[in-house]
Amino acid sequence: MEFRYLPMTETDKKEMLDKIGVSSTEELFSDIPKEVRLDKELNLKKPVSEYELKKELTEMASKNANLTEYRSFLGAGVYDHFIPSVVDHVISRQEFYTAYTPYQPEISQGELQAIFEFQSMVSELTGMPVVNSSLYDGATAVVESVNLSVEHTKKKKVLISAAVHPEYRQLVETAANGKKLEIVEIHYKNGLTDLDQLEKELDEDTAAVLVQYPNFFGQIEPLEKINELIKQQKKTMFIVSSNPLSLGFLTPPGEFGADIVVGDTQVFGIPAQFGGPHCGYFATTKKLMRKVPGRLVGETTDKDGKRGYVLTLQTREQHIRREKATSNITSNQALNAVASSVAMSSLGKHGVKEMAKLNMQKARYTKQKLEEANLPAVFNGSFFNEFVIKLSKPVSDVNDDLFEKGFIGGFDLGKAYPELENHMLIATTEIRTKEEIDAFVKEMGDING
């Protein structure tokens, strides 16, 4: 077998061994004690040629029903949006994708500036002045926001709306076991966070209140009222997890007094890819700037006065604070942050708004058509691009039938909310055509009987 990534020839090897003063490479491994030496070849599949491997992987990929072939109405935190061609062309440039963290700013200005622009764009959308260079995903960003609130307020109780993405809540639960936090779930009422319960649970021991906007059911939470309740406590922080595309049309959480806004920029230029990698964002106030997890890029000048960018405020980070660190975040999702930046630049000021509105228009059309087919939405508040309907049979059965007809149906809410058995969460994005929606509704009507 030839290994095309290994350039060493036998002559090279001999010259190098001579320089080192050993007779074989084996001698360089002599420090590994015999007792722990692997005395057999690893039992892995035999390597194959490039052609064969591509064929094998193409076959494997073709066993998956993909979103370019099926018409999808599935959202629930990951969305099938239009991705401009420019995005992949930019992130396929090796200077971006094969680079490391920009620790040497003089030769990393491209990466640093692209991230600075990402921070600026997310800042515009969320209405928050400080944005980090990204986190692993929206779920991790939520966990980090909860950790920050606990660290900042020195309190251990956190109130989380049940209308926050169920997986995000599960991640917070996992992390809470490390920090011994008290997590209190606030139920939902008619698809929105129950404000009565929130008011009752909210007390001076509360570090933060976390809601999602639009929430997991697609409904638009009353951030103004929630903020009023929170402000009755002196220290309690207001955390909002938010789909940044919706903020092209909706009032940003920053204008409702949020202390931290987090979420995922997958909606901008990042394919679903089975749930990752996506790109978490973390936005906050100037007051909390020095507590932000992950990396921040800042503007500065060189000794000739020329503008440039560097990683900044690194004293917060784990490689300096070590055991005193409050976050262990290292790598972020820089390349995906660049992808989102390109998508946001391409859409620009008017495109982001237009795309948000298209989502809202098409989702409303879907909702109305389903209503006409006797499948009314169960929550009736304002919504973004998702809504909930009730079926007469299990969602999985309906989805099986839809799949036969070339559709990927909505999310089975019963999996995360036992009381919502037979309820489906439906997402309609800008790429679903009227024709597709009409066909989907017809099938839904037929299947549901």
Next chain:
Amino acid sequence: MANENFPLIFERSKEGRSSYNLPALDVPEVKLEEELDDIYIRKTDAELPEVDELELMRHYNGLSERNFGVQTGFYPLGSCTMKYNPVINEDVIRLPGFSHIHPYQDTKTVQGALELMFDLQVHLEEITGMHEITLQPAAGSQGEWTAIMMIKAFHEANGDYHRDEIIVPDSAHGTNPASAAVAGFKTVEVKSNEKGLVDVEDLKRLVNENTAALMLTNPNTLGLFETEILEMSEIVHSVGGKMYYDGANLNAIMGYTRPGDMGFDAVHLNLHKTFTGPHGGGGPGSGPIGVSEELAPYLPKPVVRKNDGVYELDYDRPQSIGMVKGYYGNFGINVRAYTYIRTMGAEGLKKVSEYAVLNANYMMRSLEKEYELPFTQHCKHEFVLSGSKQKKLGVRTMDIAKRLLDLKFHPPTVYFPLIVEEALMIEPTETESKETLDTFIDAMLQIADEAKTNPEIVQEAPHNTAVNRLDEAGAARKPILRYQKEG
């Protein structure tokens, strides 16, 4: 470009230009303003740039020209394993069957993806010698934290709530103590001895009934193999503690030894290092963990299973620590790692380690006369020099790094590990040719010479980069973290 600022995309913006082209509204329009409470409708548009497509491409191409990648030149950044990122990986991940699948699709419709994950797990189990693998963590540090949370769950299941100490060597990656802290532990530091290895006597003194685990990199961050690893495992296990393996340096030992054979109970891997996921300018990465049979019940949910030839996601795991990452991890990076392993096979992976180690030793021996080499035994895939000789001449390690920029190299890792004065940590990787190594060696020798004869040229470097040394203190003192329109 000489003295001009490179524009921000916002500065290229002009009202009325655009490069978007969205599908038309083909359904009857609803008046959104009538349906939504006015307070929830944005009053001022987000000030995103308005540029045409050509201007956008010129902008990003211009930025990419101001960035250094592995395919630009030699990138011997110690501890980061900046090896070649195979281009086939990039083709494969773009197959619609991998890139355009939704995590909540019925598992029946994503059998290929689950098969790949399962197969990758089996391969990683074999490479590490561990009982079971999860691909869920998004990065090495998240893997560390996940494994430590599992060790915590294990101890608590045994009623050992008092075990609140994690032992970490003084040469460890900063993430180790940080991950331990985030998992609710305090860290205790074990010293390195004069050979650069963990001081086993010190370890003996530190372990006790409160020891939850020892976190260790092997080879360690000095690039040295911990020869007394079995003794260390025995010491930690004898008090009921667990052995945790930081897999950042796995590139040095594949096919020669395995963490499982050394007595480790949990291990994390950095797929973007050892298994060629591109580093993307700082991510996305992927940090799977492998565990012993004893720890397996605590793995995060869900776990990929194979039953009668059908792949499933198992959420029914009562002892699981819970979920640690949205959905199933960074699938896109995992596909790349799988493609790489299938390209190399057992023989290829062993050669990878052989050449990574050969290259590092060759460079180390070629540089030891001009640069201080604190630990003189053979190294593994990386080694640490000290710039202490040059410091006496007024040239700091950072100056050497900046001078390398002039000579078209990415510098090594500097000032880490913390226990070496003026550290320069060099990792050539196996994908670099002897010719490349020789050019870099020449450059390093040239700089050593310049430090003696013409120190200013080093102290004032770089001389030919897009920007000169930047005012980092100023950036931290008065942070500017976003673009603000003037006026």
